[in-house]
Amino acid sequence: MASINPAKFVREVRQEIGKVTWPTRKEATISTMMVLALVAISATFFVFIDWIISTLVRALIGI
Numbered sequence: 001m002a003s004i005n006p007a008k009f010v011r012e013v014r015q016e017i018g019k020v021t022w023p024t025r026k027e028a029t030i031s032t033m034m035v036l037a038l039v040a041i042s043a044t045f046f047v048f049i050d051w052i053i054s055t056l057v058r059a060l061i062g063i
Contacts, residue, residue: 023031
């Protein structure tokens with residue numbers, strides 16, 4: 001069974017964090033804007049599909 005050594009764990013975590021390539025402010029901003037745009041497009045799409053389905057169901061039921 002492996003021994004538990006918190007100090008070794010912290011050292012290894014710090015080494016791994018040093019290997020991470022962090023995005024620049026510009027990259028983070030562009031990614032955020034892309035996510036927001038895709039969320040808006042998806043929301044619009046699903047509202048439109050919901051409207052079509054609810055219209056068809058109302059027509060079938062006769063409300």
